[in-house]
Amino acid sequence: MSTQSAPARLSRELIGALIVFALFAGLPILADAMGDTFVVFFTIRIMVFAIAAVSLSLILGYGAMVSFGHAAYLGLGAYCVAILAEHGIWDVTVSLPVTLAVCGLFALVTGAISLKTRGVYFIMITLAFGQMAYYTATSLSAYGGDDGLTMWGRTEILGSTALGDRTVFYYVVLGCLLTCYLLARMIVASRFGRVLQGAKQSEMRLRAIGIDPYAYRLIAYVIAGMMAGLAGALLANAAEFVSPAYMSWHRSGELIVMVVLGGLGSLLGAIVGAASFLVLEEVLSHFTEHWRLIFGPFLVLVVLFGRGGLISLLPGGRKNG
Amino acid sequence: MSATLFAVQTLNGLQLGILLFLIAAGLTLVFGVMDFINLAHGVQYMLGAYLAVAGYAITGTFWGAMLIALVGALVVGLLLEALIFRHLYDRDHLDQVLATFGVILFLNEAVKVIWGAAPLTLPMPDLLSGSIEIMDGLLYPVYRIALIVAGLAVAALLYVLVSKTRAGMLVRAGATNAPMVSALGVDIRRLFMLVFGFGTMLAGFAGILAAPILVVEPGMGDNLLILAFVVIVIGGIGSIRGAFLAALIVGLVDTLGRGFATDIAKLLLSPSAANDVGPAIASMLIYILMAGVLFFRPTGLFPVRGG
């Protein structure tokens, strides 16, 4: 993957991760000092999408599985929490296992079918399942259909409504992001992760030594789906609202853009990508109504001149020398 | 569900299929020959429609508008190719996705800045604005029939070009193995430019044809782009024949599904449940079709690349 030695790359990523997470951890204190409460809310959104982007990066960057239906898990996770809440079930001890189980099951079934294909065919078949989930959500009249469903509160933890406090919720989301990031790192570094990356480079070689990558890919796909489902559950809590728009193909496309923008094959890149995408959108749209006239060419320039995404533009971050 | 109703719906499905084919043909060629994912193909369709509206304002005739729009679409397409796309051919698919996504954002917004957000319209040519009565009380517009005929003509022309000419042979060879064609001394750059320009014009042509019956608005190409991808994936990337058949299948399935899904659901469910489930299924139908096709044939109906 890289001409740099493994320890060098690891330490660079380690330093980067330390900086990023230290920034996230210190932000509420800073915001409090400046009296800016909005930035905390906005950063919650960034971290939620960062979780989704990390999960996509895991399969996309390391397994070459370009899922164009990843937003479906975001939506599924959000709907699980909101629908349970609509029926009076608020506690995390029920909603979290249900969310993970539903998303895992959906990933298992659709992944088992999708992984029979490769490349663009995989992109399109995951889009197909994403669209099926989307249209199913829009037809749920009992849960607001296209208008979406308001959650009149947040998930409870063993009866406690502590998540209603923004700072507490912030650190819970940060904890989830850190957990997902570390988990993804462990997966990538494990034997399992090496098989996954090996399958990306040469499937034939793996088969020659008696490993069928299909099962490895499927497991990675299910893990990524569950992670994105967690992000969805957090998104529902952050917005206190769910809507089929969470699973539209536009959203799936944005997730891919976040990962590629940040830098393929880097989990930290996914976090950086999600943050820059959302911050740029927010800042540019403050600046002008026609902010897409700036954002569009920016993406083109990143591709043309920033091989390896934004993460490679950071000091000492350029890959392959 | 009378026979006439079914026949008319079939005609409608054909017409949607033809429109999809015009967009998908360029997409599948560019993808197949150049291994280049061009998400901006949808906005080229949109540009065709907008340029036609602008051309109509200048010339006052449909045919003049068409001429201006075709030339304009070609110029914009070649400009994009020279400025951006040319540098992406040897890059990763995802880099291409990101860059062409940027182009979509830019052009959708630019169109809004230039022509405004309100939907626009292109009047039909007088010659084709009549209708014929194909069943009691239902007139079928001549223009729609003309659209089907024009699409079939383009398909036939493409077939001849691809299968009978030297350029077509190179295109076919390129779709199967591009590096080999290049190694044989063919100027692959020129071939690429030719294919790209042709694909752009086809998308623009589809936009022009669609403008009088569909609405001209910013972002009009986004959903059709997705449908066009569905078509080329079902057909097998790089295959014109596959794209043609898949476009007709998608057009027919979508139209007939919308026409009859709720009725079929009513046979099985209560009317109110059927009204919930029927339209949802109708919307999903082409995606179910695509997933089904890919499950049994992971590289589409007419795979081009060996191995």
Added chain:
Amino acid sequence: MKRIITAAVTAAAVGLYGAAAQAESLKIGFLATLSGPPAVLGQHMRDGFLLGVKQAGGKLGGLDTEVIVVDDELKPDGALTKVRGLLERDQVDMMAGVVFSNVMMAVYKPIIDSETIFVGGNAGPSPIAGRACSPYFFTTSYQNDQNHEAMGKYAEDAGYKRMIVMAPNYQAGKDSIAGFKRHFKGEIVDELYTKLGQLDFSSEITRIAAAKPDAIFTFMPGGMGVNLVKQYAQAGLAGEIPFLSAFTVDETTLPATQDAALGLQAGAQWAPNLDNAANKEFVAAFEAEYGYAPATYAAQGYDAARLIDAALKKAGGKGDKQALMAALKEAPFESVRGDFTFNTNNFPIQDVYVVKAVKRDDGKYVTETVEKVFDDKVDAYVDECRMN
């Protein structure tokens, strides 16, 4: 997208009288859909609102007024983030606008949780009119079902026996059909639900032609409506089967449909030709300012600005929120639609008309009232509203 518009008049005033700079100012967050195909609806509503601000000399209720216009991009969760920004970072005094119900539902909770007064310019979803109503929410538009109910009553009164109804397959579409059926007692031959954003209606039109109903009713907002109207005319049905609609034939779509829509009917609480002084002034000023004919969205936006203006004057500024809310509830302004009072759920009680598309002498396509269907219409959800 966000633009800060402080009318030039205000700047001049501040320049001339230095003391005015210290005077109380008013900051309004205005949320509208301004990108994607439905951008034109948000544009009408925003332009109407800004015209109202401009006509008050840039000072609603005598306060220097800053309107922060934000594009919700029709993404509910994105809209929510932007509204949080307006409430917490920009610290707006009031919120206004919102075109679509799904966006409204997404931003509703943070707005009322923060006890910010909201004056809506279009979306009126049933939960907000009913069980989830709030004293902080006012709207100068309508409850979503209103125009559909009007068309249902009109169809019933016109003696239509067999009808086909058609709407996009999403919540507002289903609500519209339910609203239509509330007053129409004849037979619904067929209910057609189309895909949201559908471009081609040949399939549905074929069914309509085959079934030959007495009339059809449809709700097809934005570009979908343009397509449907054009294709309906091209299929030769426009003169044959009466076309009743809501949010389909109006000044946002007429520039694209033009002659194809002539004579088609719609339900609305307002039309440019409504005969009252406030309306005449509004339509003339709007067309002079922006060069296009206003639709209901523009009229509602304009009324929202004028309602805020009048209520601020009555309450003597923005300082006492309870007094301001009480003043808003009295609706102390001349609406461009004539009679206007607020019901207990802060939704309007107003007259509803059947309008039809016509070509005006100056070549512009507009709607024109045909007859009044409801006098002082009350929405169907007000009894569920328990406001304390």
